Amino acid sequence: MLSSTSPADRSGLRRANLALLVRTVREHGRVSRAQLAVHSGLSKATVSSLVTELAQRGLVRSAGTTAGGQGRPGELVELRPAAASGIGLDVHVEHVSATAVDLTGDVLHTERVPLDVASLGPERALDELAAVADRVLAAVEARGGWVSGATVAVPGLVDTGTGIVRTAPRLRWREVTVLDGLAARTGLPLEFFGIDNDANLAATAEIDAGPANSPQDFVHLTGDHGVGGGLVCGGVLVRGALGHAGEVGHMSLDPLGRRCSCGRRGCWETRVGLGALLHACSTPDDPVRDPALHPDERMAIVRARAEAGDRRTLDALHQIGVALGSGIAVLVNLLNPAVVVLGGYFAALPEWLVDPIRTEVAAGVLADGAGGATVVASRLGFRASSIGGAVHALSRVLDDPTVVPIEDNEEAPA
Amino acid sequence: MLSSTSPADRSGLRRANLALLVRTVREHGRVSRAQLAVHSGLSKATVSSLVTELAQRGLVRSAGTTAGGQGRPGELVELRPAAASGIGLDVHVEHVSATAVDLTGDVLHTERVPLDVASLGPERALDELAAVADRVLAAVEARGGWVSGATVAVPGLVDTGTGIVRTAPRLRWREVTVLDGLAARTGLPLEFFGIDNDANLAATAEIDAGPANSPQDFVHLTGDHGVGGGLVCGGVLVRGALGHAGEVGHMSLDPLGRRCSCGRRGCWETRVGLGALLHACSTPDDPVRDPALHPDERMAIVRARAEAGDRRTLDALHQIGVALGSGIAVLVNLLNPAVVVLGGYFAALPEWLVDPIRTEVAAGVLADGAGGATVVASRLGFRASSIGGAVHALSRVLDDPTVVPIEDNEEAPA
Numbered sequence: 163m164l165s166s167t168s169p170a171d172r173s174g175l176r177r178a179n180l181a182l183l184v185r186t187v188r189e190h191g192r193v194s195r196a197q198l199a200v201h202s203g204l205s206k207a208t209v210s211s212l213v214t215e216l217a218q219r220g221l222v223r224s225a226g227t228t229a230g231g232q233g234r235p236g237e238l239v240e241l242r243p244a245a246a247s248g249i250g251l252d253v254h255v256e257h258v259s260a261t262a263v264d265l266t267g268d269v270l271h272t273e274r275v276p277l278d279v280a281s282l283g284p285e286r287a288l289d290e291l292a293a294v295a296d297r298v299l300a301a302v303e304a305r306g307g308w309v310s311g312a313t314v315a316v317p318g319l320v321d322t323g324t325g326i327v328r329t330a331p332r333l334r335w336r337e338v339t340v341l342d343g344l345a346a347r348t349g350l351p352l353e354f355f356g357i358d359n360d361a362n363l364a365a366t367a368e369i370d371a372g373p374a375n376s377p378q379d380f381v382h383l384t385g386d387h388g389v390g391g392g393l394v395c396g397g398v399l400v401r402g403a404l405g406h407a408g409e410v411g412h413m414s415l416d417p418l419g420r421r422c423s424c425g426r427r428g429c430w431e432t433r434v435g436l437g438a439l440l441h442a443c444s445t446p447d448d449p450v451r452d453p454a455l456h457p458d459e460r461m462a463i464v465r466a467r468a469e470a471g472d473r474r475t476l477d478a479l480h481q482i483g484v485a486l487g488s489g490i491a492v493l494v495n496l497l498n499p500a501v502v503v504l505g506g507y508f509a510a511l512p513e514w515l516v517d518p519i520r521t522e523v524a525a526g527v528l529a530d531g532a533g534g535a536t537v538v539a540s541r542l543g544f545r546a547s548s549i550g551g552a553v554h555a556l557s558r559v560l561d562d563p564t565v566v567p568i569e570d571n572e573e574a575p576a
Numbered sequence: 577m578l579s580s581t582s583p584a585d586r587s588g589l590r591r592a593n594l595a596l597l598v599r600t601v602r603e604h605g606r607v608s609r610a611q612l613a614v615h616s617g618l619s620k621a622t623v624s625s626l627v628t629e630l631a632q633r634g635l636v637r638s639a640g641t642t643a644g645g646q647g648r649p650g651e652l653v654e655l656r657p658a659a660a661s662g663i664g665l666d667v668h669v670e671h672v673s674a675t676a677v678d679l680t681g682d683v684l685h686t687e688r689v690p691l692d693v694a695s696l697g698p699e700r701a702l703d704e705l706a707a708v709a710d711r712v713l714a715a716v717e718a719r720g721g722w723v724s725g726a727t728v729a730v731p732g733l734v735d736t737g738t739g740i741v742r743t744a745p746r747l748r749w750r751e752v753t754v755l756d757g758l759a760a761r762t763g764l765p766l767e768f769f770g771i772d773n774d775a776n777l778a779a780t781a782e783i784d785a786g787p788a789n790s791p792q793d794f795v796h797l798t799g800d801h802g803v804g805g806g807l808v809c810g811g812v813l814v815r816g817a818l819g820h821a822g823e824v825g826h827m828s829l830d831p832l833g834r835r836c837s838c839g840r841r842g843c844w845e846t847r848v849g850l851g852a853l854l855h856a857c858s859t860p861d862d863p864v865r866d867p868a869l870h871p872d873e874r875m876a877i878v879r880a881r882a883e884a885g886d887r888r889t890l891d892a893l894h895q896i897g898v899a900l901g902s903g904i905a906v907l908v909n910l911l912n913p914a915v916v917v918l919g920g921y922f923a924a925l926p927e928w929l930v931d932p933i934r935t936e937v938a939a940g941v942l943a944d945g946a947g948g949a950t951v952v953a954s955r956l957g958f959r960a961s962s963i964g965g966a967v968h969a970l971s972r973v974l975d976d977p978t979v980v981p982i983e984d985n986e987e988a989p990a
Contacts (some may be wrong), residue, residue, distance in 0.1 A: 163715040225694070291764065319942065319943050319947075328943065328944065329942065329943070329944070331942070349684055377817065378817070379816050379817040391910070393910070395809055395812075395814045395816070395821075395913075396814070398809075398810060398812075400809045400810070400814075400911060401810070401912070401914060402793050402809070402912020402913065402947065403791065403792070403793040403912050403914035403947070403948055403949070404912055404943070404947055404948050405912070406942075406943040406947040407809075407910060407911050407912040408910065409909040409910065409912075409941075409942045409943070410909070410910060410940040411911055411942075412909050413906045413910065414829070414902065414905065414906065414940055415828070415829060415831075415906075416830070416831060417830060417902070424942055426939070426940065457839055487757060488828065488831070491828065492827045492829075492906070493910075495823040495824070495826050495827055496805070496807070496821060496822065496827065496907075496910065497807075497814060497816055497821050498815070498816020498817050498818055498819070498820040498821040498824065498825060499816065499817060499901075500817035521818070526824075526840065527823075528733065528743065528745070528820075528823045528838055529733050529742065529743070529818070529820040529823070530742065530743070533733075533816065533818055533820040534817055534818050535815070535817070549857040
């Protein structure tokens with residue numbers, strides 16, 4: 163409780179203040195030292211010293227001066243986007259992918275390899291994932307970029323500490339040592355890699371992108387074959403005692419419902435997952451079911467049919483919307499979020515899903531007006547988890563800018 | 577971020593340190609200044625100065641000296657229980673009650689008035705609640721105690737800021753201005769009163785009492801006609817955007833289920849509330865249904881029948897346990913709590929409920945071993961919400977010991 167200023171404390175304080183400034187510049191874009199002092203609560207002298215160190219580490223650069231006004235013009239600083247990048251790796255039932263994101267959040271590279279992960283088995287899938295990670299890393303480095311790490315998104319229960327996927331029913335993975343496997347295959351140090359549940363990382367991406375004015379309480383739903391929930395309460399991601407929170411897709415809402423990939427009956431994702439949509443809107447030989455298509459292409463087909471008034475597609479979307487609404491009502495009764503963010507395929511089809519969702523939620527929630535909850539489509543869509551993985555990997559730099567090596571600070575060629 | 581030591585900051589720091597010491601003494605019981613310094617991280621000189629002020633305010637008193645050892649014996653301090661008390665007020669569909677709790681958490685007085693709150697209407701119910709609050713307050717003061725406030729527990733959606741109950745279906749209350757009503761009736765200042773949802777206050781009481789080694793992630797279920805959830809994630813009570821989180825009783829888990837007091841169908845509490853138990857285990861003229869009986873007396877009847885092997889009672893309890901388990905599985909999939917605490921009537925009957933709950937939870941949760949969640953009976957039972965209200969009222973003193981008037985510090989007669 164009392165102040166104590168040992169050298170260790172002082173260097174910890176300086177690191178924390180460097181992190182505060184990097185995040186402030188990241189949030190506000192081009193900003194003067196005087197503005198940084200206001201936003202951070204630090205003195206101008208401290209800000210100057212910190213900005214100098216950030217520039218030495220190549221994290222910020224000068225960006226002209228403030229226009230006119232009274233006193234002398236202030237020098238503006240901005241992030242040097244290429245100073246650090248993070249890679250998000252995505253393991254999906256139909257593909258593996260890697261996405262590199264720079265310090266400002268812009269996507270630099272992305273690569274996707276269609277793959278039947280469940281049939282292939284975890285070892286072959288990790289081979290492909292390591293290869294795609296290597297290629298995206300090489301592409302960033304070829305442009306002079308420095309990558310702080312890579313975080314894997316997995317649709318299942320993950321032990322983030324050991325890097326082991328406990329169970330991922332749709333991948334048919336159990337007890338898969340993902341991070342050790344990636345380190346061995348790439349030759350990169352184990353610490354380079356991180357891992358988390360895909361819905362948690364999607365929520366991380368939403369927090370970073372600021373969904374609907376960054377509410378403190380929101381739920382992000384991944385919309386894919388499986389459905390996961392990133393639950394954010396009071397600004398904090400709910401992880402639970404062992405990190406297994408957010409398994410919304412396996413809420414059993416109907417004792418007589420369909421059999422789920424997890425072996426249980428009536429799980430919510432059997433009614434609202436991508437499989438349920440495809441089953442309801444198409445026949446088995448319909449090209450929309452081709453897993454080699456990019457998810458966005460499949461959704462473009464569904465959208466086109468809905469826009470053309472195709473009755474089967476519209477009925478299917480209505481049915482999905484109603485089922486989504488009844489499960490969202492449970493989440494809203496429990497968590498009273500300000501916003502429910504529809505991710506994945508849901509985000510591609512809001513015109514047809516949001517109305518039935520709203521009707522069901524209004525009917526199913528005890529609080530009037532659904533407790534103030536609004537339902538919005540994610541701007542990140544299918545990319546949310548992989549972008550969240552990249553943001554997670556970048557957080558090492560954002561939390562401690564001194565991890566960026568001081569010698570790597572030259573401006574990269576454009 | 578930087579240190580700043582204006583007089584206002586220093587007095588804020590001193591208040592925070594006084595609060596830290598009161599909570600430390602409260603947790604550890606009789607404790608020496610040296611031990612307080614260790615537990616709090618404050619210097620011995622600071623602890624001495626703070627303990628002197630706490631003694632002047634009558635919050636602590638000396639309690640002998642430490643035994644033997646090498647150096648000179650240390651003086652022990654302990655809380656002066658009567659220095660401050662809080663009152664918990666409970667509005668229940670079958671009664672109103674008030675419970676006074678002293679600084680150490682011991683119950684000083686409790687009074688319960690059986691009442692058909694839903695039929696009586698809110699104005700008459702508030703008359704009774706104000707009267708019982710007055711009587712318990714007078715009883716504490718007659719013993720020389722000082723009461724820091726009174727907090728009302730209501731089974732419904734509460735706006736804690738304005739003191740308005742938005743909706744409490746089982747009470748048939750909508751938009752009831754509870755705190756203004758109590759202040760007007762008692763003549764006490766509005767600030768004397770607080771209000772919250774009953775499940776939130778029950779969880780507050782559990783945190784205070786330390787359920788099963790105080791896990792950071794647990795769920796408390798109130799078990800009464802209605803069923804509420806106090807959801808604690810990462811040590812923090814989940815309130816949601818408008819404070820309406822935790823309405824677990826109104827999760828719709830069965831689209832074809834029974835009609836609920838809220839007007840919806842299939843709400844979980846229609847299957848696990850006290851009404852469902854009484855319906856399943858007794859006929860309408862059975863004395864166990866008499867609402868004038870204390871809830872503990874009714875549960876004693878059910879226990880006696882179960883212990884005697886009464887088939888109807890045992891079947892009813894099994895049925896409730898199975899239904900409890902299927903809803904708890906949803907909560908565990910979502911929140912991954914370390915502990916699910918069964919409150920209210922559930923806590924009186926764990927021998928018959930816990931086994932079917934465990935079976936259902938093991939079957940319904942994606943994570944192996946129910947994600948580590950254990951199911952335990954609350955030690956507080958039906959009293960959890962009112963004790964939580966008293967703890968909430970006491971938190972004014974625990975958060976800022978300087979609210980206790982310095983003149984009121986004489987030892988009360990025993």
